[in-house]
Amino acid sequence: MQLSIIIPLLNEDESLTELYNWIVSVMQSNSYSYEIIFIDDGSTDDSWEIISGLSDLHTGVKGIRFNRNYGKSQALHAGFLAAQGDVIITMDADLQDNPEEIPELYNLIVKEKYDLVSGWKRKRYDSVIAKNLPSKLFNAAARKTSGVQLHDFNCGLKAYKKEVIKNIDVYGEMHRYIPVLAKNAGYYKITEKEVKHQARKYGKTKFGMDRFINGFLDLISIWFLSKFGKRPMHLFGALGVLMFFFGFSAAGWIGLSKLYKMYHGLPNILVTSNPWFYISLILMVIGTQFFLAGFLGELILRSKRDKDRYRISKTKGLN
Known part of the structure; x- marks a missing residue:
């Protein structure tokens, strides 16, 4: 037809x-x-x-x-x-x-x-x-x-x-x-x-x-x-690592700044009174969640039988 x-x-x-x-x-x-x-x-x-x-x-x-x-x-x-x-x-x-x-x-x-x-x-x-x-x-x-x-x-x-x-x-x-x-x-x-x-x-x-x-x-x-769709870690993992890195860097800067001021006797505030502490904490938490989402997505893709993983258009010499 x-x-x-x-x-x-x-x-x-x-x-x-x-x-x-x-x-x-x-x-x-x-x-x-x-x-x-x-x-x-x-x-x-x-x-x-x-x-x-x-x-x-x-x-x-x-x-x-x-x-x-x-x-x-x-x-x-x-x-x-x-x-x-x-x-x-x-x-x-x-x-x-x-x-x-x-x-x-x-x-x-x-x-x-x-x-x-x-x-x-x-x-x-x-x-x-x-x-x-x-x-x-x-x-x-x-x-x-x-x-x-x-x-x-x-x-x-x-x-x-x-x-x-x-x-x-x-x-x-x-x-x-x-x-x-x-x-x-x-x-x-x-x-x-x-x-x-x-x-x-x-x-x-x-x-x-x-x-x-x-x-x-x-x-x-x-x-x-x-x-x-076939590589969720490439998106979620990259976002997670990036956000965690910025959060960890901000937390490290807050800690080092606190120690520097204490060592030199400069006026300082509690770490928990610094708004950047909570921003860095949130970034690290969200970054970890993104990374886990990508990791779980990869596990799901690898554990299921995906019929559309690839398509073979022709074969030769196979029984």
Whole structure:
């Protein structure tokens, strides 16, 4: 099978039939073998009934229904597990992603040998204040932090080599950072393609400021995991040693200063009356805790069986 088209959705019953017909038209005109996988993320409208009807009419249409709303990342994870095509296309169900882009995305994966191609909606029809400006800030921060040079990380229209989606784990709200997850998994041939953005035809956007805030928090998480997930001592141990060193140095300076003044008969105060004593004490305590956190993190990593410690792409001469 050439293509798996994965479509996560939440309450998009008005657009599903039109989107299905549009995709089928593109598939037939290019003679692709394909499957369409709809993931109903806990819709409360008639979305599942429409998906069931389309599946009855077309054996290539498959549906997965969650018993409640779990989020787009979980929907994509379920779709990735079910996908059988050599190239996987993800797109949103609100008709804002144009199925006419699929052939070019497919060719970039198959002919140009890219691992992942992300859509870039240069011209958008969303609200500037509510979505465009926050998206620009979010994308700039993601580029700076991850090193992946994409203009639109959160574009739903993406194409993947099958191997990529089978070797990454999309969890939490990490669907925004699939290109970063792919890079961290060793897939570096990542590019973007400018795609058309359609104005929303039905329903209302699911985007809110809470998703914008969560996106930045997830960005911090993925940055930390990619940099120090396999070596926590490099971060916590270094911070701990540094803080303990400053605290110990400050305590030593306080003690030597006290002894010097006592020896020369100079006026002095109790060590415990010196505010620097408590600052140095706190620094040493926090430094010790940081060091122990890094040490325990290393013990946990070494004691558990981590299936993602490394990936072997090829072998030769092994039985």
